[in-house]
Amino acid sequence: MHAIPDFCGTIGNTPLIRLNRLSELTGCEILGKAEFLNPGGSVKDRAALGIVEDAEKKGLLKPGGTIVEGTAGNTGIGLTLVGNAKGYKTIIVIPNSQAPEKMELLRNMGADVRPVPPAPYSNPDNYNHIAQRTAEEIENAFWANQFDNTANTDFHFSTTGPEIWKQTGGDVTAFVTAIGTGGTLAGVSRYLKSQNSSVNTVCVDPFGAAMWSWFKHGHLDFDDGDSIAEGIGQGRVTDNVALAEIDTAYRVHDRHMMAIIRHLTREEGLFLGPSSGINVGGAVKVALAGGPGQTIATILCDSAQKYMSRIFDPTWLTENDLPPEDLSVEGMIDEMRSDL
Numbered sequence: 001m002h003a004i005p006d007f008c009g010t011i012g013n014t015p016l017i018r019l020n021r022l023s024e025l026t027g028c029e030i031l032g033k034a035e036f037l038n039p040g041g042s043v044k045d046r047a048a049l050g051i052v053e054d055a056e057k058k059g060l061l062k063p064g065g066t067i068v069e070g071t072a073g074n075t076g077i078g079l080t081l082v083g084n085a086k087g088y089k090t091i092i093v094i095p096n097s098q099a100p101e102k103m104e105l106l107r108n109m110g111a112d113v114r115p116v117p118p119a120p121y122s123n124p125d126n127y128n129h130i131a132q133r134t135a136e137e138i139e140n141a142f143w144a145n146q147f148d149n150t151a152n153t154d155f156h157f158s159t160t161g162p163e164i165w166k167q168t169g170g171d172v173t174a175f176v177t178a179i180g181t182g183g184t185l186a187g188v189s190r191y192l193k194s195q196n197s198s199v200n201t202v203c204v205d206p207f208g209a210a211m212w213s214w215f216k217h218g219h220l221d222f223d224d225g226d227s228i229a230e231g232i233g234q235g236r237v238t239d240n241v242a243l244a245e246i247d248t249a250y251r252v253h254d255r256h257m258m259a260i261i262r263h264l265t266r267e268e269g270l271f272l273g274p275s276s277g278i279n280v281g282g283a284v285k286v287a288l289a290g291g292p293g294q295t296i297a298t299i300l301c302d303s304a305q306k307y308m309s310r311i312f313d314p315t316w317l318t319e320n321d322l323p324p325e326d327l328s329v330e331g332m333i334d335e336m337r338s339d340l
Contacts, residue, residue, distance in 0.1 A: 007085040010039045011049050012159045016167040016297065021267055022284060025333055027292025030283050032300040033164060036272060040078045042302035043160075044071075044231075047183050048078030050155025051144050052086065061142040066091060069144040070131035072180070072231040073102030074302055079144060080111040091138075093131040098230055101306045121236055147181045148239040156187025164188065164297050165195055174296040176202035176250075176282040178232040178275055179211045182241030184299060189245045200290070203249040204282025206257070209233035211241065215249040227254050228310070228320055229274040231301075250289075252281035256336060259327040260284075261304065261311065267329075274311060275301040281336070288337050 004010055014037050019030045035043035055061035066089040067079050076092035083090045092106050096115035106113045114134075119126045128147065135143035146152055164172060175192055177185050189201035205212035207225025211234050214220055220235065227233060234241065257277035264270040264280065276299070283298040310316050314324045 007039065008049055008082060011045045012038070013163060014038060016164065017270070017300070019264070019268060019280065019283075021263065021329060022280070022287075025329065026284060026287035028287040028290075028294040028296055030280070030287060031168070031295065031297045032270070032276070032280065033160070033297060034300050036276070036300055036303045038078075040074070040081045041306070042074040042077065043184060043299055044074035044180075045078040045081070046155050046159060047075055047146055047152045047181065048082045048144075050159075051146060051149055051151045052079070052082050052088075054149075054151035054154070055142050055144075061088065062140055063087065064140065065089075066135075066138055066141040067144055068131050068135035068138070068141050069093070069146060070126075070128035071146065073098050073106070073306065074231055075144070075146050075181075076106050076111060076113075077102070077109065080106060080109045084110060091131075091134060091141075093127045093134065095127050099307050099310055101308060105306070146183070150183075150239055150243060152181055152183030153186040153190070153240045153243050156184050157191045158187075160184065161188040161191025165192060168295055168297065170195065171295050172199060172297050173294045174200035174202060174283075174286050174290070175298070176204050176279065176286050176296065177299045178204050178206065178229075178278050178282070179209070179234045179241060180232045180275075182234065182238050182244060185246070186240050186242075186244040190243065193245045200247050200286065200294075201245055202282060202286055203244070203246050204278055204285070205249060205251045206233050206278050207251055207253065210235045212249040212251045214241075215246045227257075227274075227278075228322065229254070229257065229278055230307070232275045232278060250282050250285040252278050252285070254322055255327065256281050256332050258311070258317075258322055259329065259332045262326070263329045265304070270300065271304045272300055273302045273304045273307050284333060285336055285340065288333070289340055
């Protein structure tokens with residue numbers, strides 16, 4: 001028999017997909033790691049499994065316990081499914097500004113979902129702080145703390161990074177991804193740099209986030225603009241972000257993100273969410289900045305199914321200053337080139 005022993009064994013080992021049209025237009029190999037094929041539907045399944053396994057090893061999570069986390073949705077989905085497979089209950093504290101599809105999914109998976117009003121991290125009513133207090137008030141509960149729990153980075157170092165290295169035959173010249181917690185970027189950047197210090201490791205930010213400012217200027221002051229992207233766009237240097245080994249950073253406009261999402265669906269057969277659009281936009285900017293001949297890997301984070309009520313709703317897009325339009329990939333690339 002060749003059966004996988006349990007649900008957790010299905011996480012990781014995702015394929016690397018060539019994005020054909022963008023590769024042809026830039027003269028580079030632009031490759032997307034298909035993390036949307038993880039069983040919970042996103043790259044956050046890796047962080048969830050890594051954090052839970054680390055907590056079990058350290059005795060922080062005991063049989064019959066409860067996992068508590070503050071999340072924009074995808075980590076909560078991963079934690080809920082891993083928890084279900086291992087016999088744990090899950091409480092998810094989530095900003096009520098997130099797509100309703102995520103909350104519905106979490107409830108249907110058995111999580112105790114607790115939506116709260118959005119608040120900045122400096123506010124004691126920020127969803128992360130509420131999750132921490134909730135865990136402290138419950139017997140035999142564990143706060144996953146995905147933002148500052150470096151088991152997140154460690155799991156990407158031991159799995160995602162080696163997979164990309166092997167799948168490119170060691171020929172990867174650049175890796176680019178956005179920051180939610182920082183675990184993916186930190187783990188993969190550290191692993192690839194350990195194999196070849198010349199690999200160009202890149203942070204890509206949506207507007208309204210501060211990581212571009214941090215990596216380019218050494219401070220968090222430039223967080224101008226806004227983005228509809230969920231689950232990415234950090235405003236502070238988390239413990240995971242602090243571990244990242246980054247060479248440079250770029251920002252991608254929502255208009256270009258939406259053009260990429262439409263292109264990937266219509267011409268590549270990839271039905272992906274906003275964070276994937278930001279990541280691929282970052283890969284295109286790396287291609288344009290460095291010129292032809294590069295092999296650039298990025299993360300295809302999750303499916304667009306969780307965002308159907310928003311990014312495919314003309315009324316919602318118009319209300320968010322993103323009227324539906326058909327910007328060609330050629331036109332998008334010309335605009336991106338002028339941004340550099």
